[in-house]
Amino acid sequence: MSTKGIINKRDFLKKAGLTTAGAVGATTLAAPYVKAQAPIRWRLQTYAGASLAEHVIKPSIDAFNKAANGEMVIDLYTADQLVPQGELFRAVQQGTIDAAQSDDDSMASPVDVSIFGAYFPFASRYGLDVPVLWEWYGLKEIWEEAYAEVPGVTWLSAGAWDPCNFVTTKPIRSLEDLRGLRVFTFPTGGRFLERFGVVPVTLPWEDIEVAIQTGELDGVAWCGATETYTVGWADINQYYLTNNINGAWAGSYFVNSERWEELPEHLKTIYKLCIDSSHYYRQHWYWWGEAHYRTTGGKLELTTIPEDEWKQVEDEAMKFWDEVAAGGGRNAKVVEILKKYQETMRGAGAPYRYS
Structure with a gap:
């Protein structure tokens, strides 16, 4: 019987080992992120003090850090901890910090529509009015247009807080x-x-x-x-x-544009989902609390x-x-x-x- 074309076990293992090693090397070179690399690290400062931040943002950041599975970690800082509130926008723009949760008004956003951040008098009656105005009445597109004119900062999302x-x-x-x-x-x-x-x-x-x-x-x-x-x-x-x-109160999430563009799409998606989870938590927490504490x-x-x-x-x-x-x-x-x-x-x- 002819043995031409037959490969023995030792040759097979040798060739398979070389192929596998080559494939791993190629994958390692091509991948934008591998587990062995140090995680991406962001610093995010909120407008809120420590006790308030426990509700208005910390649960969502804890969820993000868990969902990112070691690829990225966000370190959360509370009001004025890294920079004064009035300098928060500029700090994000300059990359001093990577992201912020705040209203446009008190963080001195240099856009015309910043006057509508926080409490524009009688703009809403209920918390649900805010997401409806942004998502269904066109404010989202207006905010995206306004912040597109300012270099270095990307506006991501607006949500409601308390009266x-x-x-x-x-x-x-x-x-x-x-x-x-x-x-x-x-x-x-x-x-x-x-x-x-x-x-x-x-x-x-x-x-x-x-x-x-x-x-x-x-x-x-x-x-x-x-x-x-x-x-x-x-x-x-x-x-x-x-x-x-x-x-x-109408508040938003902002990120340094360069840091944002560096993120792979799946981490951007996780971050946006966690922002939405924060918006949802605040809707029911505030609605519960306003009646509960008054009575x-x-x-x-x-x-x-x-x-x-x-x-x-x-x-x-x-x-x-x-x-x-x-x-x-x-x-x-x-x-x-x-x-x-x-x-x-x-x-x-x-x-x-x-x-």
Whole structure:
């Protein structure tokens, strides 16, 4: 019998070993990432202090680090920990940090639409209004367009936080009680509240509690009941005004553009999914907390400005909107969308709007 073309076991193993080694070498050279490499490492700073960050972002970052399976790790830093809040945008742009969670307004984003970040007065009534406006009324595309004009930073996603109520050491039962009130608040919200005699104060997050205790501040117009109790402000204030100037804070996720483009697509996808999980968590956490703490918190006396008097604030907000829109461009477009949205919600009636 001819043995031509027959290979013995030893030759087969030798050839298979060479082939396998070559294939592994080729794969190693071609792969953008292998487990043996050091993981990609990002530094992300949130606007929130440590106790608040436990809810508004930490669960999603913990999930990302687990899902990334050793390929990437995000180190989370809280308010002002690496850079002051007002320098957060610039820090992302320069690559000092890799990513941020914040509103456009307080991080000094150099885009025209930053005025609508955080609490643009009466832009929303409920937390669900924010994702609807961005995903179904065109704000997402407007934000993408605005940030495309700014080098170095990529805007990724916007979501809702809590409403904006006054939490103070002094009772507020009329508009007159707002006069001279020194509160920690956001830039645009503060500018609007100045029309009623409020004195907006900007301080680092960690200084707020002491400033209230020493009388430097009369309170905050920063959040709703959920945050008030979570961060301890309910322990050093006495009153909670049930009227709010906005139904939900609008915040976003930002990344350094170069760092973002360096990521493989599967890590980008995981990161976006974790952002969505954070948005979802906040929707139900805040909605639960606002009612829970108002009714069972027990630390704050609830006060209310009569509806007919509070209407003066709502009417003034519409004047504020028109002033912002008068500048034209994207801001006029956003105001037009907000007005259309309000009209639609009122037309739809309950449960979208009750009045």
